[in-house]
Amino acid sequence: MDRHRLKELLEGVARGDIDVASATESVASPPFVDTDHARVDTHRALRHGFPEVVFAPGKTAEQIISVMQTLHAAGQQALVTRVESDVASRICGALPAADYDADARLLWLGPSETPIEGKGTIAVISAGTADRPVAAEAVGVARRFGNKVDLLQDVGVAGIHRLLASTEVLRSARVLIAVAGMEGALPSVVGGLVDKPVIAVPTSVGYGAAFGGVAALLGMLTSCASNVTVVNIDNGFGAAYVASLINRL
Amino acid sequence: MDRHRLKELLEGVARGDIDVASATESVASPPFVDTDHARVDTHRALRHGFPEVVFAPGKTAEQIISVMQTLHAAGQQALVTRVESDVASRICGALPAADYDADARLLWLGPSETPIEGKGTIAVISAGTADRPVAAEAVGVARRFGNKVDLLQDVGVAGIHRLLASTEVLRSARVLIAVAGMEGALPSVVGGLVDKPVIAVPTSVGYGAAFGGVAALLGMLTSCASNVTVVNIDNGFGAAYVASLINRL
């Protein structure tokens, strides 16, 4: 509801074309469905261009199933992130049409193929083998959101030739996602090699002074490359979400 | 230098069109100028699309003047950030063509008007009066980088009607920059109102548990709005840099 739409509505009421009760309803009715435990946002695709995404941790399989069914009933696709395999099994038992990607811990209810809507390619670059699940989440989400994705793995900066050998992949991307734990230096180096936005994802990979991703997070926030922005630790989903928005521009 | 260019060069050498000495030089010569204290990157505009930007703190007026002259001599524009007024005076004394914006603490050496190259508008939204310098930096940089900018100030979430009164400004932007200190909640609310990327800038505004911007930083990193990425505390420049890159896509 914006000023323009409000004016039209009021003119309709003034002309008698629209009755007061339904106009009141239009202005006041909420764009969500209340379930027992959640207020599900059914207008989200309209407002944001992507389906509602459910973050699984802290929710029971039953709650997730209920939200997915509500979204499905409203004609929307549903994507669930961070789904452990045992929870996924129970959900897929109840919703056989759901599709589970164990590597990326993603659960999907919708058409198996997503049409490409992104204008270019999203490159996902990860520093080490242990960063793989976060990178996989980013790749999986970006593909479900209609993007072509290039994945470049295990190219940490301590063996810089491995990264430099793939600069073409970096430079042909429209948006980049750099995933790294430990000292989190990858986005700085990648950022220096391209003139596109780089979304940095710190991971909780590492031990001791890595402090569960804090070292990487601080490193990325203080990156000397100016084209880097940062999302939360392990938030491959968030990086892919923003990359998809940018890739549609 | 990429694989394709290397191949051409080698073919030229094979044909005898290019002699070994100059080919060696082409492959090996560095794209920078060494001054006494800095290795100035003179190919940056070529690689990144924007001029080299100098971060003033920790540098003497003399060092800044030297870098600006080196860039100018290489035909590049120069932008200096976080320039305190006394340093600016000394630089402008030496470089009368330089232009200083005290509000944004920006110093500029280049044409007074920058042609618009961004495809849409960048909206800069700030929460409180005290966040003004950071927002001003973001606005100033974005304009110098060729963008139309809308500024919306003092619309913190504790008076949500002030923000909601300007949703049209928010929704007509192609990229948004949300600047806030204290609890840093503004990007979450803004993010929920638009379907465009939002770059969040925590500021060091606040006291006590604000911890110099840490409260806002953590709040933005854990934003429940999925379209938010974050830059360093008070980094209005970085936000504008990335917003400009996105706005050129």
Add this chain to the structure above:
Amino acid sequence: MDRHRLKELLEGVARGDIDVASATESVASPPFVDTDHARVDTHRALRHGFPEVVFAPGKTAEQIISVMQTLHAAGQQALVTRVESDVASRICGALPAADYDADARLLWLGPSETPIEGKGTIAVISAGTADRPVAAEAVGVARRFGNKVDLLQDVGVAGIHRLLASTEVLRSARVLIAVAGMEGALPSVVGGLVDKPVIAVPTSVGYGAAFGGVAALLGMLTSCASNVTVVNIDNGFGAAYVASLINRL
């Protein structure tokens, strides 16, 4: 024992109405019962207006049963918080009159209906589905303490229309409790919409930079809404306790 009561006692002794031994006892006798492991406060209802509340973690089922029996023997009601279901089973086996609310993790020994003593309504607002257990604790405690309670769930600020659709609920409350994890922005927005005290409860919901509730805690402490005070992370009980005190004023 206050100055006035002391004077009466001394006058009684002076008149010979009260003998020295019993006066000594009255002044010196402690308002508690020592069990093997605890000094149970049996005068608490007298002093504070609510029954003693037991925090279960770190206590064995046997210790909890013992405290509940001591309170019961002293004619007091007993409320136990954070009781995991297995511990609750053992306690209910020993004390069949006890009532367990699994959602709120509350155990209660007392009359099943609590008369309404609060003068108005307490509104409990929670940001996300995962904040539900903390909100449920707040609701459960407030009801056991004799209040009418309105619960508004899943109204996080990134979908601000969900919250704005329920402003009437907010504005009709006498005291409000706002429960949120992650960036913890909900109390700021709620605080801006009402002119009543808002008690903010940060939750440990979130990951990475949420740091187990620290991001939300800092956000709430630095809220730009002036009518917000804060309790410990996940402390739904404390919020309800203070809200009940306020609602009796």
Add this chain to the structure above:
Amino acid sequence: MDRHRLKELLEGVARGDIDVASATESVASPPFVDTDHARVDTHRALRHGFPEVVFAPGKTAEQIISVMQTLHAAGQQALVTRVESDVASRICGALPAADYDADARLLWLGPSETPIEGKGTIAVISAGTADRPVAAEAVGVARRFGNKVDLLQDVGVAGIHRLLASTEVLRSARVLIAVAGMEGALPSVVGGLVDKPVIAVPTSVGYGAAFGGVAALLGMLTSCASNVTVVNIDNGFGAAYVASLINRL
């Protein structure tokens, strides 16, 4: 603007009593005044019951004067907090009717006497001499907001008899504010002595492991007294604001 008011407006439009242009304006016009640097909330007293309060740090004397004049022009009183004496001098030069309390660092523009609207007394208790400025801010704000205030100073818990000698003051209050730095234990002891809400204000008093108020803040958040809520470090204003709200109930 709530649902009820909207319906009335629509009915007026339907009846032809209200024309479309002015109805549009009523729904859409913002309850604030935009100045050069701030969006001043002129409906705040209506919504919150207290005048707009300006936090001085980070604002120039000129900006503060401008906000105070805008509020004054809108018929509102103005209270400014944390005003250093030199800034106060400049403001009082421009606004001779303004009144400055150096101890509490408060600046006031409004009638010299505030009628008592609070139903009971607010007790402000402080632990040490160095906590005095924060306690003074709480006292000053609570008085300007129409409350009777009792002040009890220098009653830290390491000399518990000093506090116990004044329990009558504590027990006769309707709301209490406990101000303490260092280990911040005062609110716990005070909370145990009364059955009213206690608002705890940690102060930045102390050195070393006091960490600028963090020790006191953590101590207050983890208080074993259930009737304690907490505001930000040194936030005497916020405590008085909430205490005033409670005292009006």
Add this chain to the structure above:
Amino acid sequence: MDRHRLKELLEGVARGDIDVASATESVASPPFVDTDHARVDTHRALRHGFPEVVFAPGKTAEQIISVMQTLHAAGQQALVTRVESDVASRICGALPAADYDADARLLWLGPSETPIEGKGTIAVISAGTADRPVAAEAVGVARRFGNKVDLLQDVGVAGIHRLLASTEVLRSARVLIAVAGMEGALPSVVGGLVDKPVIAVPTSVGYGAAFGGVAALLGMLTSCASNVTVVNIDNGFGAAYVASLINRL
């Protein structure tokens, strides 16, 4: 070996009373026994007045048995702290003379009764029921080290009358140990009531902003009572060790 002893030895050598080989050995032989995994200090009782104390976590039952046997073979008593019950069972199987106190998690190999060597009483005061294991460790160690001990439990400062009812116990002690988690205010209040040294033990009891004992630790370090010193979180042993040293003076 000190200067005096060295001189005697050299004089013995000069007189021919002591041969070079054995003098060399005396000066150079180490006061410890090397086992496979540890350098066991067999002169400790001589130097420190108490037996070697073994900290169990991180050691296998076999390693603990080996150290205890080495100490026993050297005629020393052995005390092991933080022994979980399953480990204790295995050790007691191998060393039937060992005695296990499950409450205090202490294992003892030596005479069942320790003669009283402390000159006065050590008072151990604990704030809450959950602090009991730490208090029990302090009590158990102090008794094994030859002290009379008074234990006062569950006297947290939020019910200050519980503590004040036992001031005689406090004042009759020669040294005091105050054990508390959460806000850790107990030592400040106890410290103000006595003129003896108070050793504060923060415990990891609490949740959220208690940060595993950090809130209590900081509170104790910044105590406004001057007679308080602090040991590590949950270090009931260390407190009892120092209290025993003081009580022997």
Add this chain to the structure above:
Amino acid sequence: MDRHRLKELLEGVARGDIDVASATESVASPPFVDTDHARVDTHRALRHGFPEVVFAPGKTAEQIISVMQTLHAAGQQALVTRVESDVASRICGALPAADYDADARLLWLGPSETPIEGKGTIAVISAGTADRPVAAEAVGVARRFGNKVDLLQDVGVAGIHRLLASTEVLRSARVLIAVAGMEGALPSVVGGLVDKPVIAVPTSVGYGAAFGGVAALLGMLTSCASNVTVVNIDNGFGAAYVASLINRL
């Protein structure tokens, strides 16, 4: 006032030897004097055995003078810590009998010689030259409190022979105070060389990862020497206070 004294008083009242008014006064009169800004504890020497000690930072010269005069009028000595030289000058101007030790930043009002009441010697050991002010504060306070003091300076553990050359000084002390910044290892080594209590004082000496004394503080709290307790960063006063208490036992 304890139980025994209360009984006597009541018996006096019962016998008619004591009238009600004065008995009431005796029980209720507070052992302190209220000044404008402080509640000065005039019974402290009675309860604690040492004069009231005033912590100067955060107090004006006028406030300090007022407290010193109040104490002096009550026949007590006064010690003020952390007095900067300019503040000291102003105080000594008003109170010519006061004595200032610039090295230790201590101000004293009382007899110039303090009779020795401590039973043994207190050894103060400091690691580096920069720790000198904190060590000087400990030495000065311990002397004013009636102790013989040995000072051993600049014996940090990285040149262990410097410390070992003075083991006789260490071993002849009855209580030890070990002062160190940076890694704070001195108390661990000292603790291992003696069988007396060691009070560790971390100092804010150091840079970078010293974090203003946090590194030393943590090191001392986790010392592997069991006879070490810790006071706040730079708290030479507190260490001397407790050492004096112990030395009187």
Add this chain to the structure above:
Amino acid sequence: MDRHRLKELLEGVARGDIDVASATESVASPPFVDTDHARVDTHRALRHGFPEVVFAPGKTAEQIISVMQTLHAAGQQALVTRVESDVASRICGALPAADYDADARLLWLGPSETPIEGKGTIAVISAGTADRPVAAEAVGVARRFGNKVDLLQDVGVAGIHRLLASTEVLRSARVLIAVAGMEGALPSVVGGLVDKPVIAVPTSVGYGAAFGGVAALLGMLTSCASNVTVVNIDNGFGAAYVASLINRL
């Protein structure tokens, strides 16, 4: 590929000795093998002098086997660190030639004896029994990398005579590794006794204020011994790696 090699290659092409295709390949071909999940660096021994070392945590047994086989196929030795015993069993099942050291948690595929290439001895000194696994990792890695190693265990600074009894071992080493948890003071004392580089390894041994190794880490970083550098918490491998590099110089 360096400037010299490039010139030779170009001259070969100019002479016609090298054809363009193979020269392009030489310049561009990457010195690694891409497996499904990793980019294995097969030139590492060439560049760094030691085999690739695999960090096991976060990798499945299958991934580790695959990397080991890739390295083996490239004629390289393989060392895997932090291998838990169950993972080791599965790997040794698949690769019977692999050798597992449970104490050091190291897995090795290569010749059973490594020829000594280090010029001197590496001394590994550890503070307590619980630091043993980290010390064992350092010893194991240093031996596999071709060094003579002396191990000195359980020589913490609180019993300084244990360390001083072995100064000859310390002084005969060419490089030293000092391993310690808790207050981490060992490297400072060791550093003061030798004139060789000391690599400090903080361990996560300890509890409470040890903060999982942070106390030791900070202590080592702020060591007053100038010959100390530091590696990550528990990083026995890294210390041995650098010590081996130094020992080859």
Add this chain to the structure above:
Amino acid sequence: MDRHRLKELLEGVARGDIDVASATESVASPPFVDTDHARVDTHRALRHGFPEVVFAPGKTAEQIISVMQTLHAAGQQALVTRVESDVASRICGALPAADYDADARLLWLGPSETPIEGKGTIAVISAGTADRPVAAEAVGVARRFGNKVDLLQDVGVAGIHRLLASTEVLRSARVLIAVAGMEGALPSVVGGLVDKPVIAVPTSVGYGAAFGGVAALLGMLTSCASNVTVVNIDNGFGAAYVASLINRL
């Protein structure tokens, strides 16, 4: 004094060649000189191979002069670090032979030329212009300690070509020192390019999430390059000290 020397001494005493008094003295006399405020280590050059180095902050000019004179009187050279220019002026006034390097903040008393004793070259690499003072300190110390030094400045990883253009400098060094603030990624990249030890120096350069060098420090401690060890923030001296030790091996 070691076992061998002790035996010789004892044999001399047994033979009557050495009298008891002087033998006692030899064993017991301390290798230091006590001044008023410091215990100056005059045997340090003997034990460590380098002169005593004085850290200026926290010491007065007079104290520094006194230490330098004591060292000079003992025939030793003196190096003072972190000397601000005003302090240097006063020292040079008193000691005209002293030499001050303002860039590196180093003060030197000794021969103007130091003979080269290091076997190879030490490379000092710094990331940005603002890291210059720390790099200069490292360069200055390494030269005073007898090393050839190569300096490579302003080669941060976000412009990786600047660093790669100088790999020959990196690879020809025997030891490397990498200096960087902000995200501190330089040592990881440098470490991957060489097979020599790299000493990483985090600097306090940066703002916001750089936290005064903490981001760089954590990044370096968690570097994925195995040949990296770390010193304290801004500790250019320490890095040069260790590099010099290594370069002498």
